Amino acid sequence: MDDDDPRRRPRIDGSRQWEVFSRDASAEPMRHVGSVSAPAEDLATEQARTLFGDGDADLWLAPADEFLRLGGNDLAAKGDAADGETAGAARGAENGVSVE
């Protein structure tokens, strides 16, 4: 993965985002469950506990802009590979529905 890979670039600008990790028991690994955006650490902690806290689950928060991500879902490669061959075209007739 080179430095131009979009998965490595910062995702954040403006308000601070905090990645949230959780586990139900100390023997389990921490799992990423989402993120909260908040102007201060104590507010981020409170929001994470309200949204992602489940009983006595352990929660870890870390600033999202401090993460360096390697690997993941390479959307650009998927888009480049599929360009011109139209993935999923057969599903068109099945999805005859609309909504705003």
Added chain:
Amino acid sequence: MISISKLLCGQGAEGDGLRYDDPDADIDQIREEKQKRPVVVWNTTRRCNLYCEHCYAGADLDPAQGELSTAEAKGLIDDLAAYDVPVLLFSGGEPLVREDLVELVDYATDAGIRAVLSTNGTLITEEKARALRDAGLSYAGVSVDGLEERNDRFRGKDGAFDAAVRGIENCLSVGLKTGLRYTITEHNAADMEDVVDLLYDVGVDRFCFYHLDYGGRGGDIADADLDDEAQRRAVRRLFDMTREYHAEGEEIETLLVGNYADSAYVVEYARDELDAEHAERIHRYLRVNGGDPTGERVADVDYRGDVHLTQFWQGYSLGNVRDRPFGDIWDDESNPLLAKLREREEHLTGKCASCQYQDVCRGSSRLRSLAATGELFGPDPQCYLTPEERGAGADASPGAAD
């Protein structure tokens, strides 16, 4: 999304297959099977040429870091198609500031996803409208939030109203189905009916009215939200207006979005103004509709790939599509927030816990509860139902709507 014209006037619409599992619009047929995959709102960019007071996305005039590239956007669309997402709503910011919008609409429709657009309308030239139509766009929802003076003040730019109406006319002139999006607040409730009359004369026949949700800058103007009595008046006027149009043979489609107390109120209205049988039929339809869709039938992916419970939950995400495909994130019920929301009936507190209309409302907006009280499962502060309407009895609580 509650179709008032269907429920009160029996008018069918393309979206009924999603809202009521009733694509043949036969009002007596109700199927129990619910929509299996969410409609996905994609905030294609955070950039916008306007600066609206109520913008849930916190859109800005300047470019934002981390937007999905064209290739990444196609990869996202492939992931959504593989997950059988039925509809992709291109939103923003203002999606027309993305130069690859037509290319991406074309890509989505080729992939079998129905493409619809949410826009401020001001950048839609006739040439652009034709290109979007040819790319397969099914529908353009254009935001107008009042008559000229009020709309332009709200949207932060003189001339925005006229430009939006020109955009609507350009869409209609090339045969692209186009409707109004109107967010009701204290500032513009008085203009609602005049805007409908004006745009109906232009050729619009679909009108979506949104209640204010407290996300993004919408949270900053929560005090401009209508109080209980004003909400009842606005919603009831919409019911009456829809019936008046239909009585004149002018079959407008009207929808309410964002406050599922409206589900209960339309049943109560039908019982008062129509008859008990019609009211019960509406109630059955709304049970199939399933109430507030957060975390189930609507999802959002923002401009940098974060997945949200709806487009209004921009401050909280479930993960990012650059890390995992959308379907993996959405199906992961080991996520405590998703799991709790999908069984929210077990967690609702206060007046929502015992409300007789819980089956058609499901507590409405959890985001408004969170913003107003800090509680995820407290009552929605926008609930305007009286204790009697909630089935709590006349002596349960003082005040019109608690």
